[in-house]
Each structure stands twice: as structure tokens, then as C-alpha cells.
Amino acid sequence: MSVPDWIAKCDNLSLLQQGLENAKAHQNQEVIHVIGKRIEFIKENSPIEIAFRKMLQKYEELLSLKNGKATRATRLRPKYHKDGAVVCIEYLVKLNNRTSGFNLLVDNKLANLTCEAIVIENKEMFSEEAVRMSQKRLSRIT
Structure with missing residues (x-):
């Protein structure tokens, strides 16, 4: 059977999900594999994923400088993976308090890399609460 x-x-992730469910129902392993790879590619290359990885890289770089040794975001990385x-961004921006990552980025004049900034740039992908909390948190630093 061909793909x-x-x-x-x-x-379109929704369309791909429908195709994946259909392929599973028909037990078409080749199509399941190809659609799975396509979904993975889209997710890895979305603007939000790219922005999050950039933020995480910069956060770990600043953390390492602060600590004087290589330091990884040991709780955030596993949650991201x-x-x-x-999901990670939504979780972080909904916390009642500013995170250490937010504070470190803002203190280094990198508010544009925060999860809150990612939410504002991609409002359609996040809940109204996440957008509202991001706007509120960012408004307090400018």
C-alpha cells in the first residue's frame, strides 16, 4: 500500500491527526509512520517551539554564567520533552509568581525572549488567561 x-x-495538525486515526483504524503501519514523522516535524519547527528553545538556551547560558559552571534547567527540560x-509556556505564565527564568531574562534585558513574550506574539495558541497574565506581567517591567 502506498502513502x-x-x-x-x-x-494542518488537525487534518494529520484525523489521517493518523484513520491509518490506525486500518492498521496501515507505513502511513502511521509517515504521518507521525510529519507531525513531529511540524511541531519541532513551529515558531513557538523555535522561540521556546531559544529562550531555554539563553536561560541556561545566563544560569551557567551566574553559577560559574554549566547549569541546565533541570525541571523545565524534562517537562518540555x-x-x-x-504546554510548558501555558503552565509557566499561569504561575502566580514570576519564575526565576523570567527574572533572569528580564534582568539581562531579554524580556522579548520570555514565555510571556512568546504568548503575546502567538495569542491564538494560548488560553485567554495565559494571554491576560502575560500582558499583566510584562506591563509591570516596562
């Missing part, structure tokens, strides 16, 4: 051409061109950027 449909539309999969390689599709950027388990849940992805959108």
Missing part, C-alpha cells in the same frame, strides 16, 4: 501524497504537503513548548 498518500497529501501527507508530505500538509501543515514530555509536554512540548505550548
Whole structure:
């Protein structure tokens, strides 16, 4: 059985999910594999994923400078690998208090890299509460 051409061109995650469910129902392992790889590619290359990885890299760089040794975000990295950027960002911006990562980035004049800034730039991907809390938190620093 061959793999449909539309999969390689599709950027719509909902459509790909439907195709994946259909392939699973028909036990078409080849299509399941190809759609799974396409979904993974789209998620890894989305603007939110790229912005989150950039933020995480800069945060760890600043943390390492602050601590005088290589330091990783030991709680954030596993959460990111388990849940992805959108879930992590939503979680972080909804916390009642500013995170150490937010504070470190802001203290180094990098508020534009914070999760809150990512939310503001991609409002359609986040809850109204996350958007509201991000706007509020960012307004307090400018």
C-alpha cells in the first residue's frame, strides 16, 4: 500500500491527526509512520517551539554564567520533552509568581525572549488567561 501524497504537503495538525486515526483504524503501519514523522516535524519547527528553545538556551547560558559552571534547567527540560513548548509556556505564565527564568531574562534585558513574550506574539495558541497574565506581567517591567 502506498502513502498518500497529501501527507508530505500538509501543515494542518488537525487534518494529520484525523489521517493518523484513520491509518490506525486500518492498521496501515507505513502511513502511521509517515504521518507521525510529519507531525513531529511540524511541531519541532513551529515558531513557538523555535522561540521556546531559544529562550531555554539563553536561560541556561545566563544560569551557567551566574553559577560559574554549566547549569541546565533541570525541571523545565524534562517537562518540555514530555509536554512540548505550548504546554510548558501555558503552565509557566499561569504561575502566580514570576519564575526565576523570567527574572533572569528580564534582568539581562531579554524580556522579548520570555514565555510571556512568546504568548503575546502567538495569542491564538494560548488560553485567554495565559494571554491576560502575560500582558499583566510584562506591563509591570516596562
